Amino acid sequence: MKYKSLVILLFFFCAFTLSAAQEDAAPVDTVQVDSIPPPAPVSMLTAKDGENDHGHSITLRWELSADDGAGQNSVLSYDVFRWVPFFMDTLQSIGDSLDAAEGAVAEQLREQRDQAIAMIPQAHTSYPEQGEWRKIGVTVSGQSSYKDVGVKERESADYLADHTDYYYRVDAVTADPAIRASSEIVGPVQSYGQLFNTGRIPVFVAVLVFGLLTILFVTRARRGAELYVRPLAGIEAVDDAIGRATEMGKPILYVLGLGTAADIGTIASFTILGRVAKRVAEYQTKLIVPCYDPIVMTVAQETVKAAYLDAGRPDDYYEDIVYFVTQSQFAYVAAVNGTMLRELPATNMYMGVFFAESLILAETGALAGSIQIAGTDQVAQLPFFIVACDYTLIGEELYAASAYLGREPILLGSLKAQDYAKAAVIILAALGLLAASLDWTAFINLFSVTS
Numbered sequence: 001m002k003y004k005s006l007v008i009l010l011f012f013f014c015a016f017t018l019s020a021a022q023e024d025a026a027p028v029d030t031v032q033v034d035s036i037p038p039p040a041p042v043s044m045l046t047a048k049d050g051e052n053d054h055g056h057s058i059t060l061r062w063e064l065s066a067d068d069g070a071g072q073n074s075v076l077s078y079d080v081f082r083w084v085p086f087f088m089d090t091l092q093s094i095g096d097s098l099d100a101a102e103g104a105v106a107e108q109l110r111e112q113r114d115q116a117i118a119m120i121p122q123a124h125t126s127y128p129e130q131g132e133w134r135k136i137g138v139t140v141s142g143q144s145s146y147k148d149v150g151v152k153e154r155e156s157a158d159y160l161a162d163h164t165d166y167y168y169r170v171d172a173v174t175a176d177p178a179i180r181a182s183s184e185i186v187g188p189v190q191s192y193g194q195l196f197n198t199g200r201i202p203v204f205v206a207v208l209v210f211g212l213l214t215i216l217f218v219t220r221a222r223r224g225a226e227l228y229v230r231p232l233a234g235i236e237a238v239d240d241a242i243g244r245a246t247e248m249g250k251p252i253l254y255v256l257g258l259g260t261a262a263d264i265g266t267i268a269s270f271t272i273l274g275r276v277a278k279r280v281a282e283y284q285t286k287l288i289v290p291c292y293d294p295i296v297m298t299v300a301q302e303t304v305k306a307a308y309l310d311a312g313r314p315d316d317y318y319e320d321i322v323y324f325v326t327q328s329q330f331a332y333v334a335a336v337n338g339t340m341l342r343e344l345p346a347t348n349m350y351m352g353v354f355f356a357e358s359l360i361l362a363e364t365g366a367l368a369g370s371i372q373i374a375g376t377d378q379v380a381q382l383p384f385f386i387v388a389c390d391y392t393l394i395g396e397e398l399y400a401a402s403a404y405l406g407r408e409p410i411l412l413g414s415l416k417a418q419d420y421a422k423a424a425v426i427i428l429a430a431l432g433l434l435a436a437s438l439d440w441t442a443f444i445n446l447f448s449v450t451s
Helices: 004-034 087-100 103-118 120-124 198-222 233-248 264-283 294-310 329-343 358-367 379-388 396-406 409-437 441-445
Strands: 043-049 057-063 077-085 131-140 145-149 166-173 180-182 186-189 252-257 287-291 322-324 347-353 371-376 391-394
Touching (some): 233 371, 233 396, 264 294, 294 322, 396 409
Parallel strands (some): 252 287, 347 371, 371 391
16 A cells, blocks of 8 residues: 555556656647648749640640759649539439430430530520539649540530630649649630641642642543553463463353442452453353352443453353352352353362462362463462462452453552652652661651541
8 A cells, every 4th residue: 555655656657757748749749730832833833725636625735843853843643624504403414314315205304415515605604603613623732734625416415515705724632632722714715616637738749749640640541641561471371361261161250259239349250251251252262150149130230231342242141151159158158069060161260369268269170171360468368379370460460451451541540649649658668778877866756647
């Protein structure tokens, strides 16, 4: 008991000391927080319509805060605000209700939404009343620009209307979000779409030059000028193959492939078929054209009929020259292979769009002992034709063959224009490589294109 009083006094002394220490620490923290001054606001804030776009965007630029990387070095980010009228909340609620509505209610809400969208420009004229500032984006310290990009679909929640007054401000934010500095308000500013993207001037010049070349060569071809086209072995072999079939008294098998009448490869094949049919009519050789697509069959029948008429032998044409087989891929291939083995044609020609059946056709034709000429724009099938056929037109050579054989002014003119354009690209690429090696940036920048 003699130590009881001493223990009690010691307990109260410790409690009093701890309490005093806590009371002394609190003012120190308060003084430290309150002593942090707000950062300097951004300056020279500007807002203007986004360049080279379809509209619906505003670009903001500013001078960095004096405390961004310097001064107090307290700025961590920038908050971008746009003034938004309360009317936009009403529009958003209509859109939310429309998502869950059906029938007549949905139609009524859709009409209300369209009317509300039309009133967006008028709602923004109520600034600064009947609205509030809303944060639309954040940028990190050191960045002095921000692009407010909306979409052009009026029904979207991110729709940013053109020809509408908008107001912006930018806040410099510290580690404590409550300590910030707001810039001056900039506005009104409106967005609108541009008629031409100046970042794509090199593309425009290239299209203009190519168009002029095409018009020039087409005009020359129509006037009867002889336009030189580099001869291709597969093209030169066509007449020889037709002559061989005539001498042997065997037919010519022409396969248009599995493409539709809208495919470029099939369209080019029609031109080649017309030339072949005309020669066949002149030599009175049998022609066989099995078709995979009924529309392709119809076009091919008219092409062959016109070719027989041009050759002066319309009476030799009969509709069974071109016939429909089936639209089942491998059933069609089986039928064509059966024709090869029964008729044993002297020449097989595969021109058009081909897929997995290419090797099956070519191997069967080789087994039948036929001369085979193939052409397709399907890159994956070219290796099979190259190894199994006597002559192969690779890629664009198929289109060149249609121009070379058909001698149509439009085809010849466009082909010559393409050749000159390719030559220009090769020359400019070589000059660009040289300019890059010599650090001649002025020449390189002439061909820079932005999206």
